[in-house]
Amino acid sequence: MTTENCRRDLTAICKAADSGYLLQVIRDGSFEPLAQKDLSHWPDWPTFPVDAAHAAGCELVMLGYMIWPDTVTPDSLIGWRAVPDQQAWSAKVGTFAQLQAAGI
DSSP, X not given: OOHHHHOOOEEEEEEXXXXXXXXXXXXXXXXXXXXXXXXXXXXXXXXXOHHHHHHHHHHHHHHTEEEOGGGOOTTSBTTBEEOTTSSEEEEEEEEHHHHHHTTO
């Protein structure tokens, strides 16, 4: 297991855009997206129902990432949490290799 596979420093952000949402995966402390997808077919902010949270998770899988299962708690929306003072939701994510190295 490499140090890279043990890190938990990736965050997915699903934020309001001109039309729908923009989904990005960023490394903590950076603003440069590692992956990005425009979700223009989604409803406008502030709508982010359970179906959208589930769909965002599916989009992450298509980009090669997954929400850490231990972040899915009763106070989250399938792992997603509202970002204070922003029109966005965020979730801690990892690559498939990171989750596999963690035994998930």
